Amino acid sequence: MEQLHSITKLLDIKDPNIQIIDIINKGTHKEIIAKLDYEAPSCPDCGSLMKKYDFQKPSKIPYLETTGMPTRILLRKRRFKCYQCSKMMVAETSLVKKNHQIPRIINQKIAQKLIEKTSMTDIAHQLSISASTVIRKLNDFHFKPDFSRLPEIMSWDEYTFTKGKMSFIAQDFDNLSIIAVLEGRTQAVIRNHFLRYDRAVRCRVKIITMDMFSPYYDLAKQLFPCAKIVLDRFHIVQHLSRAMSRVRVQIMNQYHRKSHEYKAIKRYWKLIQQD
Structure with missing residues (x-):
């Protein structure tokens, strides 16, 4: 029992009304069997003292990893009943918000x-x-963007929002502070955001760094007429590397798969990509 109490502290479960009963290793994850129970409160409707009734079906609550394994808490919550007005109530805990998982x-x-x-x-x-x-x-x-100012040097890039979907981010080049995080990277989404800035504010932007995503270039020239566009050298090297790789594959495919030339070009591809 003392060991289970120590585990409660280790997991940073601060609610004293949660009692850990067992820990089960399922191989792929761990399950912490626990219950939430305390003395019956007064009825919120009629004020009468409620009585303990039963326990809810266990709530499956995801938790932080323990010993490198995914962990979830199977928490059975006490239910209370008022025998004066038939009001039912479920025990609450600081571990999760009411009606949240x-x-x-x-x-x-x-x-x-x-x-x-x-x-x-x-x-x-x-x-x-x-x-x-x-x-x-x-x-x-x-986020409360300040539409009264923009940095002189701005960076545009994209990031993975969800699997298979790219989104847009704009940053101050000097201090890396975030200017905008947009759910899409289409011209319409970006244009609608930056048009919220006055033209005078947009004209104060001198440089925009970006990758070689062509819609960015055209849009930047429209929205920021005084800004110079600087292509990110990382993306330039990346495009050159991909072009070299395509040429290598084209040459390689001119040979028979079992030939010495084919195997050499395929095996030593890194030498071709080096400076």
Whole structure:
């Protein structure tokens, strides 16, 4: 019993009304069997003292990894009944919000990872939750952009929003502060955002760095007429590398698959890609 109490502290479960009963290793994940119980409260409707009734079906609550394995808490919550007005009530805990399934500690971890360069799907996989849960948490943040100013040097880039979907991000080149995070990278989405800035503000932008995504270039010239466009050298090298790779494959395919030339070109591809 003392050992289970120590595990409660280790998991940072601060609610004294949660009692851990057992921990089961399922091979792929761990399940913490627990119950939530406390003395019957007064009825919120009529004020009479309620009585303990039964326990709910276990709530499956995702939790932080333990010993490198995904973990979830199977929490059985006490139900109370008022025998004066028949009001039913379920025990509440600080572990999760009322009528919610995701614990506060997971929400804190999602918020922490959202400011890192990690995709939504990766965050969901790491925390054993759905991508939609991560997106809902992102939508909880309220960004208040300052439409009265823009930096002289701005960076445009894209990032993975969800699997298979790219989104747009704009940053201050000098201090890396985020100017805008948009759910899409289409011209319409980007144009609608930056048109919220006055033309005079947009004209103060002198340089925009970006990759070789052509819609960015055309749009930047329209929205920021005084800005010079600087292509990110990383993306230039990336495009050259891909072009070299295509030429290598074309030459390689001119030979028979079992020939010495074919095998040499395929095996030593890194030598061709080097400076």
